Amino acid sequence: MPRKPGATTQALSAPDENVPLDASLDSLIGYALRRAQLKMFQQLIEDFRPFDLRPAQFSALVIIESEPGLMQTDLARALTIEPPQVVTLLNKLESRGLAVRVRCKPDKRSYGIFLSKAGEVLLKQLKEIAAQSDITATSSLSPVERQQLLALLHKVYHNENAE
Amino acid sequence: MPRKPGATTQALSAPDENVPLDASLDSLIGYALRRAQLKMFQQLIEDFRPFDLRPAQFSALVIIESEPGLMQTDLARALTIEPPQVVTLLNKLESRGLAVRVRCKPDKRSYGIFLSKAGEVLLKQLKEIAAQSDITATSSLSPVERQQLLALLHKVYHNENAE
DNA sequence: TATTGTTATACTCTATAACTATA
DNA sequence: TATAGTTATAGAGTATAACAATA
Structure with missing residues (x-):
């Protein structure tokens, strides 16, 4: 059993030249990230259930509010999803009367996207x-830890180095 | 303990003297978690590409190695996926000769799951x-920060409080 | 009756190619 | 020709019901 990632493990270690790179799942940040993310998503989906709303739809609403009149391409980039997914997402928001597409641009191929009054409310x-x-989902963390986690994430x- | 944001809670408190609860996406841990997780997954998928292997398949292999002979129900629980998903996953691993199902239990409904020699290698x-x-994906973090992040996640x- | 593994099914998410209408 | 939005489609991932063999 590897020990718990405590406070005092780092400083004394020699430069690890050929340390076997132990990859038990618990030592992988990617794995912990995945589990934590799933748990938080579950919580959010649950809390959004009365509104029949998905996390991505919420993100879209927030982005539209912060940049009214943006184009669908902009929204796709902001959400890191593909343009076809924006179509589906916006259709849903529009059919629920939360957002609108308006032909208001010099470039008549594109729409400006806005929140409706109902959407804002x-x-x-x-x-x-x-x-x-x-x-709630991070209630095991102190406020300071929450800020630390946010900053690290x-x-x-x-x-920029990765990927 | 803040209140549950129910339907009709703040009829009287017109000016929100309450905590603003700013929810610009960047202040939400869940959102940052999602973005970071996606980025790390992308990196891993890319790095696994030469092996045509998905992250979940890798996790399964690690778990099987750490608990040889476990049942599919155990694997499902460990991966927090449903039994039918284990079937598909195991079929793939078995068809690639990386894992095997062995009828080796007193309970003849179940299989013991093991890695093959090739799977171990x-x-x-x-x-x-x-x-x-x-x-690589966390190369912007110092070793200490990496440990901090892991611990926080x-x-x-x-x-146990949440969900 | 309950449980293990399985099949069938469906719904979401994701990704890509191809179409339209503008530019 | 290039771009914005769209359609169609296909592949993962996820969830549930129902079934066969066994307990």
């Missing part, structure tokens, strides 16, 4: 639920 | 690739 509620859900996500 | 290689991939994942 609902989103306000959804944001509180999402924030509460986030805290952003550091991973914004890493 | 390949897994050794895969583990090194996975470990290297993990480090485990804390989230093992949180």
Whole structure:
């Protein structure tokens, strides 16, 4: 059994030239990330259930609100999904009266995407639920730890070296 | 303990003296977790490409190695997937000659699952690739930060309060 | 009756090619 | 010709019901 990742394991280790790179799943950040992410998603989906809303739809609403009139290509890039997925997603939001496509651009191929009034009102509620859900799912962390985790995750996500 | 954001809770508290609960996506751990996880998965899938192997298949191999002879129900629980998914996954591993199902239990409904010799040999290689991939994807973190992140993620994942 | 593994099925998510209408 | 949005399609991943063999 490997020991728990405690505080005092790092400094004394010699430069590991040919350490076997132990990869028991518990030592892989990717694995822990996956499990934690699944758990948090489950929580959010559960908390969104009364609204019949998926996490990606919520993200879309937030992005549209923060950049009203953006094009579908922009939304695709922001969500890192493909344009065809944006179509489905937007169709759903539009049919529920939460967002609208408006032909309002010089370039008549594209739409400007906006929240409807109903979308704005609902989103306000959804944001509180999402924030509460986030805290609930991470209730084993102290506020400081939560900030640390957030910072570390952003550091991973914004890493330019990888991929 | 903040309230559950129910339907009609704040009829009177017009100005939100409450905590703003800002939920711009960047302040949500769940969102950061999702983005980071996707990025790391992409990296791993890329690094596994020469082996035509999915992350879940790798996890299965590691678990089988650590608990030889386990049943498919055990594997399902360990991977938090459903039994029917184990069937597909194992069929693939078995058809590639990496794992085997053996009727070796008192209970003749179940199989014991083992790695083949080829599975053991390949897994050794895969583990090194996975470990290297993990480090590459988190190369923006110092070793200490990596350990911190791992510990925080485990804390989230093992949180009993949530869900 | 309950459980192990299985089949069948369905729904979501994801990715790509090809079409349309503009540019 | 290139781009924005769309359609069609196919592949994973995930979840559930129902069945056969065994307990």
